[in-house]
Amino acid sequence: MTRRGDTLLFDAPPTVAAWAAAGGKKESEGPLASAFDFVTQDAAFGEQGCENWEQAESLLQRKAVELCLRKADIPRSKVDIAFAGDLQAQCTASNYTMRELGIPFAGIYGACSTMAETLGLAAVFAAGGMAERVLALTSSHFCAAERQFRTPLEYGAKRTPTAQWTATAAGACLVRAHGSAGVPVLSVTFGRVQDFAVHDINNMGAAMMPAAASTLLRYFSATGTSPQDFDAIFTGDLGEVGTALLHEQMAKEGLPLDNHKDCGCLLYDTNSQNVQAGGSGAGCSAAVLCGKILPMLAAGQLRRVLFLATGALMSQTTFLQGESIPGIAHCVELGGAV
Amino acid sequence: MTRRGDTLLFDAPPTVAAWAAAGGKKESEGPLASAFDFVTQDAAFGEQGCENWEQAESLLQRKAVELCLRKADIPRSKVDIAFAGDLQAQCTASNYTMRELGIPFAGIYGACSTMAETLGLAAVFAAGGMAERVLALTSSHFCAAERQFRTPLEYGAKRTPTAQWTATAAGACLVRAHGSAGVPVLSVTFGRVQDFAVHDINNMGAAMMPAAASTLLRYFSATGTSPQDFDAIFTGDLGEVGTALLHEQMAKEGLPLDNHKDCGCLLYDTNSQNVQAGGSGAGCSAAVLCGKILPMLAAGQLRRVLFLATGALMSQTTFLQGESIPGIAHCVELGGAV
Numbered sequence: 021m022t023r024r025g026d027t028l029l030f031d032a033p034p035t036v037a038a039w040a041a042a043g044g045k046k047e048s049e050g051p052l053a054s055a056f057d058f059v060t061q062d063a064a065f066g067e068q069g070c071e072n073w074e075q076a077e078s079l080l081q082r083k084a085v086e087l088c089l090r091k092a093d094i095p096r097s098k099v100d101i102a103f104a105g106d107l108q109a110q111c112t113a114s115n116y117t118m119r120e121l122g123i124p125f126a127g128i129y130g131a132c133s134t135m136a137e138t139l140g141l142a143a144v145f146a147a148g149g150m151a152e153r154v155l156a157l158t159s160s161h162f163c164a165a166e167r168q169f170r171t172p173l174e175y176g177a178k179r180t181p182t183a184q185w186t187a188t189a190a191g192a193c194l195v196r197a198h199g200s201a202g203v204p205v206l207s208v209t210f211g212r213v214q215d216f217a218v219h220d221i222n223n224m225g226a227a228m229m230p231a232a233a234s235t236l237l238r239y240f241s242a243t244g245t246s247p248q249d250f251d252a253i254f255t256g257d258l259g260e261v262g263t264a265l266l267h268e269q270m271a272k273e274g275l276p277l278d279n280h281k282d283c284g285c286l287l288y289d290t291n292s293q294n295v296q297a298g299g300s301g302a303g304c305s306a307a308v309l310c311g312k313i314l315p316m317l318a319a320g321q322l323r324r325v326l327f328l329a330t331g332a333l334m335s336q337t338t339f340l341q342g343e344s345i346p347g348i349a350h351c352v353e354l355g356g357a358v
Numbered sequence: 359m360t361r362r363g364d365t366l367l368f369d370a371p372p373t374v375a376a377w378a379a380a381g382g383k384k385e386s387e388g389p390l391a392s393a394f395d396f397v398t399q400d401a402a403f404g405e406q407g408c409e410n411w412e413q414a415e416s417l418l419q420r421k422a423v424e425l426c427l428r429k430a431d432i433p434r435s436k437v438d439i440a441f442a443g444d445l446q447a448q449c450t451a452s453n454y455t456m457r458e459l460g461i462p463f464a465g466i467y468g469a470c471s472t473m474a475e476t477l478g479l480a481a482v483f484a485a486g487g488m489a490e491r492v493l494a495l496t497s498s499h500f501c502a503a504e505r506q507f508r509t510p511l512e513y514g515a516k517r518t519p520t521a522q523w524t525a526t527a528a529g530a531c532l533v534r535a536h537g538s539a540g541v542p543v544l545s546v547t548f549g550r551v552q553d554f555a556v557h558d559i560n561n562m563g564a565a566m567m568p569a570a571a572s573t574l575l576r577y578f579s580a581t582g583t584s585p586q587d588f589d590a591i592f593t594g595d596l597g598e599v600g601t602a603l604l605h606e607q608m609a610k611e612g613l614p615l616d617n618h619k620d621c622g623c624l625l626y627d628t629n630s631q632n633v634q635a636g637g638s639g640a641g642c643s644a645a646v647l648c649g650k651i652l653p654m655l656a657a658g659q660l661r662r663v664l665f666l667a668t669g670a671l672m673s674q675t676t677f678l679q680g681e682s683i684p685g686i687a688h689c690v691e692l693g694g695a696v
Contacts, residue, residue: 026462109447111467115671119684124364124548127467129449148486213457333453346457
């Protein structure tokens, strides 16, 4: 392992050996419909015995884990440790998932940056010999998130044009030590909190953009690379507003992003699906990673990408107290399949 | 690094190079009063410009970090990464602390087990060469926690005899790579979620006990040790109810705990301080670790201990939905000062 600035470069890269994405109805109607390993038309999972949205989100996580481990062809008892987190207060979707799985567990909170944070920690553990098989997972659920962060759905509140739609989705990755077949994790950069005093809870893209720019700039500076060294740079989830701001900011920095895609703009058709500025939620970038980015790397359609998940670190309490919304972005560099 | 079962043993142990504990008024009146590096008589921090309990908790964290880094004699710019988390929904005390500190940051959620989880991850990063200087920190605040998990203080709700008092306290540790002076971290064991169907939010000790027993038993089995191999085994925070249950359980397992202390029973005088069954909150075990355990190891009064922080993984939402309360316990093994 080599450390350059905030970036950890793996000399013997661990690999993402298997992955799976699970989603709900709206996600099954979007451009990535065929990318999901599992979709449900009933995101309440009523027939499966779920009594509320929070339980349903946890079940969606378990579907992603089950399918991921099935692809990896290992039982859950062979997993050494799991990193998981979600948007629910006290990360209960993940806690209840891990109760069912019974795997050693380190709980994570990174808001919508969770997929990159858990994948980064999983890669560190696999690269450092702390574990042979590590799970990284996260989720979000539109209905659980709306009533927690904004208003209960029953109120029928109007959504502003800058609002983003919390994805009902989950993603799970199994990371293994160097030498296993899969998609190599080349580096990890843990982000620093940025706060540019955005106070609008319906404009997450603007709140998170500075964190994305900060981590990207630190990564490029530490590694001596620039955007054109990558087949693609994926952020998640800035939506249309945050994406436009990021392009503007990076152009000002002399590093225009010509090969950038945002997971929040990939998961839904922003013209026809009534998601306003795009998707969000920890499950959004997780599902795009597991449904699209990793498969394209595995198939040789991409050979080197940055996956930069962004999170807004407020709560409903701090928002009502008038606090601004800090953001964070963690970056995972992925290479062509080995 | 050697892996045995769920336990990571460090062949070249990283060290806790510096630490600090910060607390409030009640904590300054308890048996560990002199153990704190900082205490305030106004836990609202009104004169410091805090407008609410949540901000005050974040400020308490920053006090602990400031003092810890001052003892280590390094500026915060020299810290490679920080692991932090707390009990507030979306871990906002830590998020806002990290906004002020500007250090690369991985957010953690482990409820009251957070100090052991962050310290364990910090030790892994320092041992594996991922970082040279790592911060591990956490906090809790009685007033922020009560209104979030139970009822606002203004309601004047009666407390049951099994209830525990959330500590207004914070602890911070600076972990450095092997070879630095300090208290060595000999091993880390990340726990597995346990749920013995306790539904009483005023009996956290009973809810968390099975997790403590599970992690202890896995640790002893993996390492071939037994309780008498340690000068002391500290849990945090089971309180009097959980402690009695743990002693009963471990005796049944043939591993009686004669040298066990619970951080929840150490921080307050349970006879005179009106804390019912003892202290709790992520800051409770953090303050006892930084105020008592680490100083005793540094002074040669202890030579080998287990620090086993326990967390209850519910939220107010899951509690009201009738879910049972899962628990988790992470274990950090500490040695005599080098």
